[in-house]
Amino acid sequence: MEMIYVDHAATSPLHPEVIEAMLPYYQTVFGNPSSIHQIGRQARQAIDQARRTIAKKLGTSDQNLVFTSGGTEADNMAILGYALEHELNGKHIITSQIEHHAVLHACEELEKRGFDVTYLPVDETGRVSVNDVQEALRDDTILVTLMFGNNEVATVQPIKEIGDVLKGHQAAFHTDAVQACGVIELNVSELPVDMLSISAHKINGPKGIGLLYVRNGVKLRPVLFGGEQERKRRAGTENVAAIVGFAKAMEIAVDSIEERQELYQQFSKILIDTWTKEEVIFSINGHQHERLPHVVNVSFRGVNIESLLMNLDLTGIAASSGSACTAGSIEPSHVLVAMFGKADERIQSAIRFSFGLGNTVEQIQRVANETAQIVKRLGQQSEFIS
Template identity: 60%
Template structure:
């Protein structure tokens, strides 16, 4: 039985070039980047090169990139840093109901500290209306944090329009771009983004490494205390092998982004066509027109999500019910609740399939057939 991995939105397999680079770094370039001897200088060169490439990939400059342990730390650093640095200007924060829990739980913690948070609703396709942001803005709003694209249903948010709305406002604009980076063109200056979070393991890089873009004029105090790494914004010896792997993953993702997006769309279309040919009843949770090319969230009436996932796993297909960060939770997806309401049947029968590196059209067809067989048994 061939196992087919369709959960790339949760994490992606490391690219062979990434593994090769990391192995070489661990064996040869093991110096501390803060050391002044040749070993340290060689490690420092890796960091400098990575910072330049990652900055260039989003239209930023090198000293605006802060290396972190991943998306969660990047989100937390941005949200807590901005809130505490600007609380003398106000204590109002705007976010959305469909954010990743790294954002939502950070905002909830700030509420316990006395900040006020407005959680914006979305329409039934999972999109935040720009007008709702405009109406929520107040003179004392200090931070707006809206994800670039959703990890569960794939909807792309109107980030540039929101950024334009904030040009003459004191609020700092942060976006969690963990799912979008490497698949969508991003320019922080064109979109007026002040802070942006990225994680390497979503683009076939290693786990445990990411970056936070921070515009040079944004005050962002460190949340870790120790050395003076990352221009005093993030203490701790840098994870050089992981950063080198991250750099390679970024290079690969930037080189073939267009072809990769097209391939993922073809995989998605093959999968959907197979379901249709087998007469499967399903609903798509979001619009194909404004979603990430690799994410497909489907509702199968008459099925149960837990039983579906078990049956899929038995035939070697890896999928999920949403965010991997809430695996094992019996609560329905907060994203689908925001889109459809608490009583909607889709909360109990929706599956996320997400395509990625290594998937073939043949696999998409096979997966579609296996899903069809399972759904037919339930819908019968």
């Protein structure tokens, strides 16, 4: 039985070229980049080169990138690091109810430390209202942190318009672009953001490496203390091989964005057309147009999602009930609750398919067919029981 992986928003396989690029940094060029001998200097050069590569792909200078252990640390660095450095200017932060827990829990930590956080609501498509941002802004607001694209429902936020609202205000603007990176063009010189988080394992790079873009002149208090790595912004011996792999993954992802956008649109269409033809009752969650192309979140009315996921797994298909952190426990998704309210049936029956490296038209057609058959079977059972 062929395994079909459609959970790329949780994590993604390493691209073969990424593995190839990384190997020398485990085997021969294993030096500590802070060491002054040759092998250390070679490791340092590899980091410098990787940083330049990623900076170019993000439209910025290499000095503005801080490598971290992933998206979670980048979000924490931005939120805690900025808030603690600037608390004398105010203690108010604006975020949304549908952020990743890396943002939500960092904000909750700040609340415990005396900060005031506004968690903006979203509409049924998962979008924050620009007007709500405007109304929530106060003289003591120091930071606005809103995600670029949502990891569960794919909705993209109106980042440019929110940036316009923040013009002339002291508040810094951070965006979690972990899911958007590699599927949507991100050029920080054109985006109105001061900080932006990304993570390698979502774009066929290794796990445990990410970065925070920090606009020139924006000051952060370090979250980790130790050595002077990353120009004193992030202590700890650099993960050289992972950084090299991250740069390779970034190059491949950014250079193939357009063709993959088209392919993922085709995949989405296959799912939707098949379910329509099979007369399955379903509704797509998230915004219809303002969306990340690689994620389809769908509710199948009356279907127990745990049973659907288990049945799919038995046929070799790996999908997800939502974010990786809540999968397993299958708690109601905080994103869907924010969009629809607690009592809505769509929350109990939502499943996320996310596309990436290795997926083919044939695979997605099989995913569509198997899902339709299982949904019909389970749907009939649940109607029978009730």
